Amino acid sequence: MRRAVAQTILITTLLSLSWDGFSTAKLALAQSAAQYRESGIAYRDQGQMTEAIAALQKAVELEPDYIPGYVNLGWTLHLAGQDREAADVLQTAIQRDPFHVQTFNAIGIIYLVNNDLAGAVLAHNWAKFLKPDNEIAHYNLSLAYQRVGEFDWAIEAATQAAALEPENPHPLVALAIAHWDEGDQATAQHVYQQAIDLDSRYADSGFLDYLNEAGFSPDQIEKSKQVLRSLS
CATH class of the missing domain: 1.25.40.10 (Tetratricopeptide repeat domain)
Incomplete structure (x- = not known):
């Protein structure tokens, strides 16, 4: 009986030491x-x-x-x-x-800048589903939708992004070019002026080349410059 108790104590002690060692190593x-x-x-x-x-x-x-x-x-x-x-x-x-939002934000951006628009739309829609107030997903969806000609969806996504991140001019520029492509030049100009009001550098056509770092395609950058020129 005593031997059995001693064996039980020994095994318990060894297991405890083993688990403590594993936890420490981890x-x-x-x-x-x-x-x-x-x-x-x-x-x-x-x-x-x-x-x-x-x-x-x-x-x-x-x-x-x-x-x-x-x-x-x-x-x-x-x-x-x-x-x-x-x-x-x-x-x-x-x-x-x-279900990790940041993973889908990141891979969605990579798809977008490599012009895999289907992948970008899928990734960012899932990221938006996981986190509805995800301004990154809304913003990048606006750029993807604009490229495939879904201007109403682009406008909706850019509007959401601008509301979620009101100090960022990028969603406003995305919103402006979506309105422009839809044929509403007056609204495009008004929205673009809001971007300039936030950051005066957006009144400089040369500065807009930087938008490639914000996910804009060359065509979208040229469209932004077109809207800017129309304000003159």
């Missing part, structure tokens, strides 16, 4: 992964993209269940011009968690 890996993420983001901020990607890849390897780690890596790959690799990383994140 915590150490998580802390190490966080350090790699911090380093990766710091490298990215300094423009050292090769080092940033390597650090963020290591963070994902150390903590593969942490979905924001994939988003950090995928977005950094996108900024480095490696969109195919970025999409692959984000698809892996989606397989692990199909």
Whole structure:
């Protein structure tokens, strides 16, 4: 009887030590992964993209269940011009968690700038479903819908984006070109003037080339310049 009790105590103690050791190891890996993420983001901020990607890849390897780690890596790959690799990383994140809004925001942008409009619309609509006040999804949907000629939908999406982010001129410019393409030049001009009121740089045609960094296609940038010229 005493031997059985002693064996039970010994087994319980060993299991407890084993679990404590596992928990400690897991915590150490998580802390190490966080350090790699911090380093990766710091490298990215300094423009050292090769080092940033390597650090963020290591963070994902150390903590593969942490979905924001994939988003950090995928977005950094996108900024480095490696969109195919970025999409692959984000698809892996989606397989692990199909309800993570930031993943769909990121992959939707990558689809949009690579002119995969069907992919962009699907990704951003799902992101909008998951988070209805998701200004990123509404904004990028407006650009995608404008490109495929769905101007009413583009206007609705841009209007939502502008309401959710009233200090950002980008949704207003997107809204202006959607109204312009629909044939409502007066409203397009009025809305574009609102963008200028927020940021006077939007009165400079040369500055509008920067809109490629905000998801605008070359045609959409030229359309924005056309609306601006009409104000003169």
